[in-house]
Amino acid sequence: MNISKKKFFESFFKDYILTLENKLKDIQIDKLFIASELILKTIKKNKYIYVCGNGGSGAIADHYICDFFKQLSKYTNLKAKIRSLNSDQYLLSAISNDISYSDVFSVQAERYFVAGDILILISSSGNSENIKKVLKFCKKKKFKTIGFSNFSGGFLDKYSDISIHSKVSNYGVGEDINHILMHLLMQFIAKTNLNIKDIKNKKIIL
DSSP states (O other): OOHHHHHHHHHHHHHHHHHHHHHHHTSOHHHHHHHHHHHHHHHHTTOEEEEEESTHHHHHHHHHHIIIIIIHHHHBSOOOEEEETTSOHHHHHHHHHHTOGGGTTHHHHHHHOOTTOEEEEEESSSOOHHHHHHHHHHHHHTOEEEEEEOTTOHHHHHHOSEEEEOOOOOHHHHHHHHHHHHHHHHHHHHHTSBOHHHHHHTOOOO
């Protein structure tokens, strides 16, 4: 075994976890709570929650569907209507090829969104053109937005109705934070809206 490499790995591991912990502590909890209330309100009004992002952020956006559509309804009476603007690969390729990749989210928003729907946007830089374009559409049409950003926050941090910004320049740590906050929001909403029968039967395994 290469002892020096193992020691470096142990040091790297500790530094990574410490950075993640410190950056999570810097999150504005008040804004996160407001975001949870908007999500819950949207679900109770039977309106749609839309999510979008690029690359790793797109993967996190799609993970929202698993947790909010299935997991939330497993322990509560909440039936979230949630859809990812990343999920239809055929539509994404058609819009990208025939119009522009910068339009992949805004074209869908123009077609799908109705009054009361909200959009959750995830972007490390906050400056991706397709993120900026759909955010501008939402501002113009008065659709509420929740933005999760890293680095300097960029356009997304500045113009989201509720901005959850973590100032971290490491893509991995930033995406970890945005993923953790997704799970945190779902589990908080679930735990504050639990089915009485599940509480009595102690069948809560979030």
